[in-house]
Amino acid sequence: MRALLLATTLALPAAALPAAAADLPVRSVTLSNAGLMQVEHAGALAPDAAITLRVPLDSVDDLLKSLLLRDPAGRVEEVRLAAQDLEAEAFHGLPLRPGDFESRASLMRALRGQAVKAGGAEGRLMDAEDTEAGLRLTLLTPGGLRLLLLREGEEVALADAALAGLIARAAEAMAASRSADTREVTIRLSGATAAREVGLTYVAAAPLWKPSWRLVLPDAAGQARLQGWAVVENRSGADWEGVRLSLVSGNPAAFAQALYAPVRVARPEVPVRAAERVTVEADTGPRPVPAPAAAMLATAARAKEAGAPPPPLAALPEAAADSAAGRVAFTLPRPVSIRGGETANLPFLDAALPAEPLWWVQDLSARHPLNAVRLANATDRVLPDGLAAVYAAGGAWLGDAELRAMPPGEQRILAYARDREVQVTTANQDGERPTGITLRRGTVVIALARRAETALAIDPRGARGRLAVDLPRREGWTPLFPVVAQGDFGLRTEAMLDGAAATLRFAWERAMEREVPLWDAGLGDPRLLRWRDIDLDAQLRRLPGGPGTLEALRSVLERLPAEAPGRAALAEVVESLGEARRLLDAARTAIRAHALAAAALERARAAVEDRSGAAKEEARRRLTEASLAAERSGAAADAAWEAWQRQVQAVMSRAG
Missing domain, CATH: 1.20.120 (Four Helix Bundle (Hemerythrin (Met), subunit A))
Structure with a gap:
């Protein structure tokens, strides 16, 4: 398709924005595990300059909701940006559409009926045709129809200057819409008489920063090495050059609201009433009910250490931690540079934690216990949720474990494999025994102690260590075994295994009554x-x-x-x-x-x-x-x- 080379004179209104504008660089970024990022821009600003920044379209609502400006001398006048549907708004009320700009002939045909000046003649534009010789126009003049052949570089001027200005704005909007995934935001300040340091902060949606852990277990109970890495993605629409990066773990309340989109209140529509249509669904007969799918059992083999011990682990730079208001922020010790669209994996923690290996029975129907380790958070910060790759002291990978958020001083059990060398068998039995009698209105009331017992036969095959067992909580029942912890897992009890096969019994008791009437x-x-x-x-x-x-x-x-x-x-x-x-x-x-x-x-x-x-x-x-x-x-x-x-x-x- 031939390019539109024919010039059209369009009158433009004077610009309403400040004469100068400045882009403030990103100084710091705080990424939250709530799927948000706090971005801070800062820099020097001239007294008559405005602040401009480009924001991804899907972040404009968040910017309008959370924008915070800092200026020691000026005051905020306004924040402006183009309409959400920039192109549609620019063409609203015009006699042409974006598709009319495909060629000069289609643009002229869209303006049929408009008064124009072209080739020394004046009249109303009736038709246009692109030919090899040039653009052929048909004008309706006071003397009748006049055909003009315009060559490259000749001008067609609209008599309506206001319409020319609107078409020019539409053309600008169409050009701007080519980057429809971002919007330029202009912030106008006034009142300052000299250059000064200003800044702005806003909170927007962002990919979660994802912590991942490397957990190296000791040979026996002792200190485990926990190293934390953070996967960070820059989807802010701007490069981060030497920014101060903080990683926040918390549980803030976060909401989204459509502030950028035009909101029109719908009115109820009263329908035209007619006789109701009768519909009948045909009977297709009963359908079979699917049987529940069988549960899948995942297993993992225990890794064996072999060969010479590996070199010691490389130390990681430790991030500075700051805890407040139910959140913990890890601020990396050195500035970070991440280009827009890039992903980085950055270390933020290297700590030695008390650790104890143990077996863990979560599912009483499982034939083998889980290999696990109990960690105690000896740091002064909350360790956020994440997956941990578990290694033996010799460097062999043992499995993966999920670490749930752990405040300082708390403990977590992390399971990373199933120990197929240890056999577990579970049996259940119920019973009751009378404990007292009451006679009441021709009825013998028998007080009973109902007992439910779970027996766990386990053969560690010579291995020694601690066994943790999670048992379901029974409402109204009293456990007759020591409970070391309660939580979402139910009741947790523990026992030490000395290498020999053993049977562990866990009983609950509940008081009940049974009435035996002596007369019907x-x-x-x-x-x-x-x-x-x-x-x-x-x-x-x-x-x-x-x-x-x-x-x-x-x-x-x-x-x-x-x-x-x-x-x-x-x-x-x-x-x-x-x-x-x-x-x-x-x-x-x-x-x-x-x-x-x-x-x-x-x-x-x-x-x-x-x-x-x-x-x-x-x-x-x-x-x-x-x-x-x-x-x-x-x-x-x-x-x-x-x-x-x-x-x-x-x-x-x-x-x-």
Whole structure:
């Protein structure tokens, strides 16, 4: 496509910005693990100069939110920058669009109807065509249409000077939008009469600085060497040349707000009402529920030291630490230079920390414990989160571990491998034992101590050392083992292994109660219950003295300690229930005898109906005997039942 070489005269308004501007260099950068950076610019500024700086577009909101200016002599007038959608705003209201600048002919066609001067003629621009000979224009003049052929370097001037100025600004905006990922911010100051040192600070989003650690373990319990490195990325949009770099670890509150984008308040739109459309989803049938995926088990082999010992570790330059308000800042001892877009790995800590190797059981279902080390933070600063590459004293890499933020004086266990030479087996069992008895309203209340136990069988195969075990916290249960720490991991206990296979037992206990009713309230008042109104065999387990309750209470009595409260009262209840069992059995025997007598009576009645003569008289005699026998057996059953009822009342009176 041919370049646009045709000149167009455009009137420009006078500039509103100060005559001079200065870029203040970056003096210091503070990177936070909250994903923020505090950038400080400083330098000398002339009395009539403004401050300019280029900021990435995605940092403009943060700059507008947090900009802080320092000036010993001047005062702040304003902070200006181009609109967020610079190109769209510049072309707003113009008769042309950015695509019209593709060629001189398309630009002229976009201005059709405008009054212009070209080639010594004046008129309204009707059409334009790019030819080999030059730009052919069609003008509407007072005398009619006039065709002009303009050659390179000839001028077309708009009669509307204001429109010419707007088009010039649009062209500038289009050029500026070629770097749409940054914005130039101009800060105007006034009141100063001489050059002075000024500065500005703002906080913006930034990639996290990422600490990584190198942990060299001692041969046994002693001092471990911990070296800290920080991965730093410069995404500020400016080079850092000799800046003071600080690395902050903390937990600040940080918010983002769209201050740069135009905000338009949406109004509710009232729709045109119509009949509601009815939609129906077709039934596609049930879908199978996926089974849960199996957990994956990661394992790592233990590294072995071999060969001659390596040279001692190189010392790292130590950053100065400053703790305040829940944060710690590591300021590097020497200025740092990092070009925009570069990544650097910078050392900031070299410390000797007390360390103890140990085994660690986090997952009770795992067959092997973890190799781990307990570190104590003997420094005066918080050690931030990060991954640690763990090495043996001889230089062999053992694995990686995660170090969570550790304040001074605290300890952390870091696991870096799984010890496949040590076997672990876990078993669980539950049980309970009675501890006391209370009698309450016809109910025996049994106080129980419920016990849950986890047994850990471990074979260290001759190795000696400390074992840390993390056990789940049980709400309402009391641990019967020593707890050395509590946290998100649950309860932590420890034991020393002497090389031999051992079984460690960890028990919890919880107080509970169990109620054993002596009478089923669903049967009503025991004094009014009649044996003729119930199916005795079907309801036998619900009756005092029936099977179940007596055996359960006898079992409790046998397991109850002699000094347990309420034991004597329970013994009396068991004795009374035993007597109720005897009387209930007697009542059942009498009731069965009455049932046999009643059946014989029915047979005798049937015989009287079937016979005649002398045989009928004999049948009547036998009917009289059967009737008397039924009366006697019924009275006996009533007496036996009433004896059982009186015993039930005695049992109930003993139970409160």
